[in-house]
Amino acid sequence: MRVAVVGGGIAGLAAAWELTSRPDPAEVTVFDPGPLGGRIQTEPFLGHRVDTGADAFIARVPEGIALAMELGLDEELVAPAARRALILVGGRLRPLPEGLVLGAPARLRPLLASRILSPAGMLRAALDLVLPTTTWPEDPSVARVVGTRFGAQVAERLVDPLVGGIHAGGTERLSAESTAPQLARAARSHRSLLLGLRALPPPPDGPLFLAPRAGMGRLVDRLVEALGERGVRFEALAASGIVGEKGGRVVVEPFGAFDGAVVATPAGVATDLVLHGAPGASDELRSIRSASVVLATLAYRRSDLAVPEETSGFLVARGEARLMTACSFGSAKWPHWSDHDTMVLRVSAGRAGDERALELSDDDLVDQLQRDVAGALGTPASPSHWRVNRWREAFPQYEVGHRARVERIEAALRRDLPGVALAGAGLRGSGIPACVASGRHAARALRGRTSGT
Ligand SMILES: Cc1cc2nc3c(=O)[nH]c(=O)nc-3n(C[C@H](O)[C@H](O)[C@H](O)COP(=O)(O)OP(=O)(O)OC[C@H]3O[C@@H](n4cnc5c(N)ncnc54)[C@H](O)[C@@H]3O)c2cc1C
The missing domain is CATH 3.50.50.60 (FAD/NAD(P)-binding domain)
Structure with missing residues (x-):
């Protein structure tokens, strides 16, 4: 044959x-x-093999x-050395609380303590426990499932950065069945989405990611x-x-x-x-x-940059008025990506409906992204080296x-x-x-x- x-x-x-x-x-x-x-390419960056996608x-x-x-x-195969993730909300970096499933809460107490939601947003999320059963269409959007049960803040500040971030799309259009099947299943099996998420089998032990x-x-x-x-x-x-x-x-x-x-x-x-x-x-x-994204790899002197310990990076909530959508602390995740005195970050921009990053020159893009990073981390440092990879039409929109x-x-x-x-x-x-x-x-x-x- x-x-x-x-x-x-x-x-x-x-x-x-x-x-x-x-x-x-x-x-x-x-x-x-x-x-x-x-889309899988690894190229040298400052003498180390660093993925471009x-x-x-x-x-x-x-x-x-x-x-x-x-x-x-x-x-x-190795697992990332850092696993904790943060989210940029209201201009501040906050740890993602325990007990989230694709950004949706299976527990309320850690969510409350995280202060990612406003008091009103928190109350609205808790309403899920008492709201009557929702009748779902055959294939609701992710934002509809989460927004209906937990309200707009959980949808925009937690689930959209996670699920939308994975697919470089907006959760108002993304299918829950195709991009967040755990949420779809939990929503259909229980009156309360939170209780449905709590009833999902626990994730197996061991690393979540490998490379x-x-x-x-x-x-x-x-x-x-x-x-x-x-x-x-x-x-x-x-x-x-x-x-x-x-x-x-x-x-x-x-x-x-x-x-x-x-x-x-x-x-x-x-x-x-x-x-x-x-x-x-x-x-x-x-x-x-399909959505296009840009990934900028930025190298800083480690002494110039204070990144939180044991943290893999941060996502950016919708409405933060930044070009970047996420920042991965590459050298914290993969210590073999750099020397001891260098910190490599990978900063993403672009998603379905936001092509601003693709229209900028490399210089302007790096300038803008480095200002976004500096604002989030509270550091005025600029990168000593950088590389830009443009991934056109790389993320199919389900x-x-x-x-x-x-x-x-x-x-x-x-x-x-x-x-x-x-x-x-x-x-x-x-x-x-x-x-x-x-x-x-x-x-x-x-x-x-x-x-x-
Ligand atoms: C920036 C970025 C980060 C990502 N991060 C992750 C991650 O951390 N983990 C993860 O699991 N996934 C990640 N993904 C997604 C994942 O990498 C891709 O979904 C996956 O690699 C796609 O594989 P594919 O074979 O379907 O398509 P592709 O990799 O797009 O391969 C399609 C191939 O078709 C070829 N082609 C095009 N036209 C023709 C033609 N006319 N004739 C012959 N060949 C043609 C292209 O040259 C290409 O090589 C990421 C993607 C990007 C862009």
């Missing part, structure tokens, strides 16, 4: 890994004009660790190396279209005919690729919007109705292009383990379909 994998991000590479697994390995070519790994994967979704183990990387010590790029490098050993070919070329042939085979333009193809590009690219072969799927893919849309896309594709399977961040999770799972799932689906016909 000859298979083309279009897109060599982690989803496409995982698809190639699955396709070349025994007992019946396929002959695979991966096409990608960009650097392999897509993703810097870790969540350990609770098993496909990330499983792949690392298959590649023999398990001994190289290879040499950066996330190490996972990609090792995977590419292992795929090479299995005979996978890599072509630094872009596909321009995919159409069906008789007997379920597919033509990947301009490369020729294959027994099957996995399309693991961003959703916007997949829209164009399947336009002629599967117009219905293409139409639905087009409506998955808006209300997303899950049903993905099902329609897959059904249309099965009907019109049965030799093609989709994978990647646009579908069922944009975290790295979810992308690995989607690549492997697409490979298995393709194998099942082509062997079944």
Whole structure:
């Protein structure tokens, strides 16, 4: 079986890994004009390997660790050295209280003590315990679930920075089922959302996040190396279209005919690729919007910067009138990212509907972000070195109705292009383990379909 994998991000590479697994390995070519790994890149910064995009994967979704183990990387995985997170609210940094699930409280006392909410906001949050049952639509937005039960302050000051931050989007549009399934489940299973959250199974012990010590790029490098050993070919070329042939085979333009193809590009690219072969799927893919973000890596002299102890960074609540959306204390999280006298921060900006950061020059952007950081940390220091990475259309927006849309896309594709399977961040999770799972799932689906016909 000859298979083309279009897109060599982690989803496409995982698809190639699955396709070349025994007992019946396929002959695979991966096409990608960009650097392999897509959004996962690690580049030197002041002599250390520092990620330019993703810097870790969540350990609770098993496909990330499983792949690392298959590649023999398990001994190289490290957990962040700092875990405590803060939130910038009302111009002040405050620790995130215990007992939050994606920003929503499962306990009131720590929330009260955190003083993140005003007294009125706190009372409104507590009302959840006595409000009557809410009847939810099929797929409410995250803001609707949280706002209805806990009020606007919990939605804007806690859940939006967390869930909206993960997806670079606004929780008024993001689907609760697709981006915060724990909240959706808790809201449906109990009258009170707080009690529903309290009833969720406790998180397993162990680190929440992991990464290879040499950066996330190490996972990609090792995977590419292992795929090479299995005979996978890599072509630094872009596909321009995919159409069906008789007997379920597919033509990947301009490369020729294959027994099957996995399309693991961003959703916007997949829209164009399947336009002629599967117009219905293409139409639905087009409506998955994506947000762009900018990530600035800033190096400071450690003596110039006072960052709170054992803290991984801070999120910025909505309405703080800053360009930055989050600041990660890189060297506190990953001590191997810098020398003892240097502190590396990674500052993010941009989200769906806010493209200000993308429009600024690198110099202006760094200037603005460093002022945001200085304001939050109360330090006048400026960075000695910096690097800017622009990630355009990198965060697919799982808006209300997303899950049903993905099902329609897959059904249309099965009907019109049965030799093609989709994978990647646009579908069922944009975290790295979810992308690995989607690549492997697409490979298995393709194998099942082509062997079944
Ligand atoms: C700044 C940033 C920080 C992040 N942080 C984290 C994190 O800490 N943890 C986490 O789990 N996730 C994180 N993510 C999300 C995660 O990195 C991505 O969702 C994931 O890597 C996407 O993988 P993918 O394979 O689906 O897509 P991509 O990585 O986008 O890969 C798609 C590939 O398709 C290629 N392509 C495009 N057009 C064509 C074409 N015509 N022909 C052939 N190939 C084509 C591209 O060159 C690209 O390599 C972050 C993302 C960003 C941008």
